[in-house]
Amino acid sequence: AQSVSQHNHHVILSEAASLELGCNYSYGGTVNLFWYVQYPGQHLQLLLKYFSGDPLVKGIKGFEAEFIKSKFSFNLRKPSVQWSDTAEYFCAVTPYSSASKIIFGSGTRLSIRP
Amino acid sequence: NAGVTQTPKFQVLKTGQSMTLQCAQDMNHEYMSWYRQDPGMGLRLIHYSVGAGITDQGEVPNGYNVSRSTTEDFPLRLLSAAPSQTSVYFCASSSKTGTGAGELFFGEGSRLTVL
Numbered sequence: 001a002q003s004v005s006q007h008n009h010h011v012i013l014s015e016a017a018s019l020e021l022g023c024n025y026s027y028g029g030t031v032n033l034f035w036y037v038q039y040p041g042q043h044l045q046l047l048l049k050y051f052s053g054d055p056l057v058k059g060i061k062g063f064e065a066e067f068i069k070s071k072f073s074f075n076l077r078k079p080s081v082q083w084s085d086t087a088e089y090f091c092a093v094t095p096y097s098s099a100s101k102i103i104f105g106s107g108t109r110l111s112i113r114p
Numbered sequence: 115n116a117g118v119t120q121t122p123k124f125q126v127l128k129t130g131q132s133m134t135l136q137c138a139q140d141m142n143h144e145y146m147s148w149y150r151q152d153p154g155m156g157l158r159l160i161h162y163s164v165g166a167g168i169t170d171q172g173e174v175p176n177g178y179n180v181s182r183s184t185t186e187d188f189p190l191r192l193l194s195a196a197p198s199q200t201s202v203y204f205c206a207s208s209s210k211t212g213t214g215a216g217e218l219f220f221g222e223g224s225r226l227t228v229l
Contacts (some may be wrong), residue, residue: 044204103159
């Protein structure tokens with residue numbers, strides 16, 4: 001069975017700082033990978049996804065993530081954060097090309113100081 | 115454009131009571147799932163379904179039942195509520211295959227309190 005680890009539980013940054021949130025997964029086969037964001041009081045929405053091809057994927061709002069197969073990692077990055085990026089971020093994994101048992105990490109709360 | 119609709123949004127139960135959280139989607143998604151969200155624990159998968167008539171257990175299935183008699187509906191039943199089931203519950207759906215596989219569309223959530 002797959003699992004996901006997000007080691008940063010709470011990250012605090014100032015505006016314009018660069019962001020990198022870690023995500024590592026465990027699964028014995030090929031996977032699809034996702035980052036979701038949950039703004040305060042809202043439900044989750046998709047930031048970006050990786051299915052195959054270019055391991056560097058770009059998502060909405062200037063976010064990107066890099067899939068490194070050898071490290072089982074899918075870290076989320078943003079060059080310059082804004083106060084509006086304050087939210088909780090979740091990494092998720094599912095077996096390749098098929099939605100089945102989509103598992104989430106425990107999430108990283110991002111707080112941006114104005 | 116309803117997407118995923120969950121009801122009720124809020125519910126208070128006493129220990130031992132039963133209830134059903136309703137979930138319906140109008141996107142013809144084969145995959146549907148229920149998660150619970152607790153502080154510091156992310157979203158934990160309770161049950162999921164890859165099509166009508168098919169259900170399977172997730173990470174935390176105990177105390178919950180599901181059924182999938184139609185593509186559109188995926189209700190979650192709490193058999194005998196316990197305080198440990200106090201949580202926010204999310205229903206989510208996705209295409210099962212193709213480029214949309216695994217891209218979950220979430221309902222607004224149901225906040226359940228068990229006293």
